[in-house]
Amino acid sequence: MKKNLIDLTVKEVRKLNASCVLLVMTDDKPLPPCRPGQFAELRVDETPTVMLRRPISIHSYDAASNEIGFLVQVVGDGTRWLASLTEGSKVNVLFPLGNGFTLPVDNSRRLLLVGGGVGSAPLYALAQELRNSGCDFTILIGARSAKDIYRKTEFEALGRVEYTTEDGTLGEKGYVTNHTLLNEKFDYIYTCGPKPMMMAVARYAREKSIPCEASLENRMACGLGACLCCVEDTTSGHRCVCTDGPVFSIDELKW
Amino acid sequence: MVKTDVKIGGLNLKNPVLTASGTFGYGLEFADFVDLEKLGGFIVKGTTLNAREGNPYPRSAETPQGMLNAVGLQNKGVDYFAQNIYPQLKNLDTNVIVNVSGACIEDYVVCAEKVAALDNIPAIELNISCPNVKQGGMAFGVQPKSAAEVVAAVRKAYPKTLIVKLSPNVTDITEIARAVEAAGADSVSLINTLLGMAIDAEKRRPVLSTITGGMSGPAVKPIALRMVWQVAKAVKIPVVGIGGITTGADAVEFLLAGATAIEVGTANFMNPAVTGEIVDYIENYLVRHGMNSIDELIGALEI
Numbered sequence: 001m002k003k004n005l006i007d008l009t010v011k012e013v014r015k016l017n018a019s020c021v022l023l024v025m026t027d028d029k030p031l032p033p034c035r036p037g038q039f040a041e042l043r044v045d046e047t048p049t050v051m052l053r054r055p056i057s058i059h060s061y062d063a064a065s066n067e068i069g070f071l072v073q074v075v076g077d078g079t080r081w082l083a084s085l086t087e088g089s090k091v092n093v094l095f096p097l098g099n100g101f102t103l104p105v106d107n108s109r110r111l112l113l114v115g116g117g118v119g120s121a122p123l124y125a126l127a128q129e130l131r132n133s134g135c136d137f138t139i140l141i142g143a144r145s146a147k148d149i150y151r152k153t154e155f156e157a158l159g160r161v162e163y164t165t166e167d168g169t170l171g172e173k174g175y176v177t178n179h180t181l182l183n184e185k186f187d188y189i190y191t192c193g194p195k196p197m198m199m200a201v202a203r204y205a206r207e208k209s210i211p212c213e214a215s216l217e218n219r220m221a222c223g224l225g226a227c228l229c230c231v232e233d234t235t236s237g238h239r240c241v242c243t244d245g246p247v248f249s250i251d252e253l254k255w
Numbered sequence: 256m257v258k259t260d261v262k263i264g265g266l267n268l269k270n271p272v273l274t275a276s277g278t279f280g281y282g283l284e285f286a287d288f289v290d291l292e293k294l295g296g297f298i299v300k301g302t303t304l305n306a307r308e309g310n311p312y313p314r315s316a317e318t319p320q321g322m323l324n325a326v327g328l329q330n331k332g333v334d335y336f337a338q339n340i341y342p343q344l345k346n347l348d349t350n351v352i353v354n355v356s357g358a359c360i361e362d363y364v365v366c367a368e369k370v371a372a373l374d375n376i377p378a379i380e381l382n383i384s385c386p387n388v389k390q391g392g393m394a395f396g397v398q399p400k401s402a403a404e405v406v407a408a409v410r411k412a413y414p415k416t417l418i419v420k421l422s423p424n425v426t427d428i429t430e431i432a433r434a435v436e437a438a439g440a441d442s443v444s445l446i447n448t449l450l451g452m453a454i455d456a457e458k459r460r461p462v463l464s465t466i467t468g469g470m471s472g473p474a475v476k477p478i479a480l481r482m483v484w485q486v487a488k489a490v491k492i493p494v495v496g497i498g499g500i501t502t503g504a505d506a507v508e509f510l511l512a513g514a515t516a517i518e519v520g521t522a523n524f525m526n527p528a529v530t531g532e533i534v535d536y537i538e539n540y541l542v543r544h545g546m547n548s549i550d551e552l553i554g555a556l557e558i
Contacts, residue, residue, distance in 0.1 A: 005526075050317070051321065221322065226284045228309065229315035
């Protein structure tokens with residue numbers, strides 16, 4: 001897939017809570033095709049402490065409206081600048097990067113999407129795609145508290161969504177891997193979120209012999225497979241999360 | 256048409272813009288953003304005799320206007336390069352240079368011999384300055400005697416252009432430069448990364464798995480520029496300037512300080528199209544300053 005370097009225009013900024021915004025971007029020309037699970041590297045301007053681009057997963061992608069969305073959680077100076085953007089701002093974006101999720105070959109299987117906090121971001125693009133192809137899928141989102149669940153209405157518009165929160169403010173109280181939903185039978189699992197959560201999901205998938213893919217977010221520089229900074233220690237050695245991933249089958253991971 | 260070509264030993268570059276090893280992959284990773292044939296050449300990632308897995312993650316840390324890396328020469332070995340990568344690069348109309356590293360003199364020599372057998376690789380850059388491997392690497396490059404020994408051994412085995420990449424982690428870089436010049440190097444490139452460290456205060460732990468790592472990026476440019484200027488005065492062989500070059504103006508500064516060519520490194524991570532932009536900038540600079548040839552720019556610092 002051709003990678004592009006484009007100055008995208010911010011079309012909409014939606015503040016989701018105190019530390020997270022949705023940035024919807026567009027361009028005069030048609031956006032390049034993107035697959036669910038791919039990501040972009042956003043250049044941070046006007047911020048002397050930040051030199052490297054910030055890798056952000058593609059949250060939503062709509063060819064018809066020519067829009068691409070990113071969920072940005074403020075964790076430092078770079079994401080703070082991104083979250084401060086306003087309508088009409090330009091952002092230099094390197095995309096699409098990475099492999100993306102493996103899409104099912106037919107819609108015979110029951111799919112489970114497990115997201116944690118802001119890590120649920122790329123599962124929205126995946127759910128969009130799965131819905132368009134008529135797949136049978138269920139989304140399970142876990143977070144610390146109800147306020148850390150993002151894009152609830154939008155996720156629910158795509159299909160069945162279940163929740164767990166650590167404080168019990170939404171859905172079942174506890175962790176995703178304790179949810180009663182997991183008593184149902186699933187044929188394939190996609191997960192993205194904090195590493196401890198994904199490791200727990202991977203353990204569950206292994207116990208039940210369910211194929212499972214996890215999307216990683218190792219610290220990254222180039223995004224192009226050149227610097228070798230973001231490597232994950234896999235069953236076939238150190239591999240780049242930016243180009244061999246970010247999505248890996250749990251069979252490849254040493255978790 | 257202004258003259259932008261330069262010569263490094265037996266190597267003819269159509270312009271002085273190269274890329275720093277480890278920041279440009281095998282070039283192909285950047286083909287969507289840069290016309291590779293527009294560059295004077297590119298230096299592929301550090302290659303060793305045998306495959307290396309490199310250091311454990313985490314291997315990088317961002318610092319203000321810079322970064323630390325501790326990749327540790329991850330590569331699949333010179334035979335893999337020759338069989339799988341070289342065929343994809345050999346017909347490019349530019350100079351593909353292999354950065355060669357080793358844990359002992361024997362490894363450097365055998366690796367260099369294997370690269371010498373590849374017809375369309377006109378030069379190697381000998382890495383005697385990697386700060387991220389326990390054995391070899393920087394250990395050779397911080398003493399004039401050991402630096403000269405490894406260069407002399409490779410010189411005997413390698414007939415094409417031999418560039419030696421120097422470490423800034425020394426008391427007097429000109430002393431090392433003179434030693435490798437005397438040992439037969441055709442050129443010296445500098446600087447490799449500066450040994451640095453990052454700490455996560457909240458976790459009370461080092462950020463890098465290796466504790467220390469090599470620092471690069473715009474923050475190191477003044478140090479690199481100073482060292483290039485000192486070395487260019489100290490040796491007769493051409494100097495290749497490296498260190499924080501992020502813009503065309505940065506590249507011109509290194510040429511003024513006496514570098515015959517430059518390598519763009521960390522800036523490739525910030526803007527993957529930057530090398531092509533630097534080529535254009537240099538050409539425009541020459542026109543803007545009424546110069547007919549880049550030779551009028553190299554070492555033209557007025558003091």
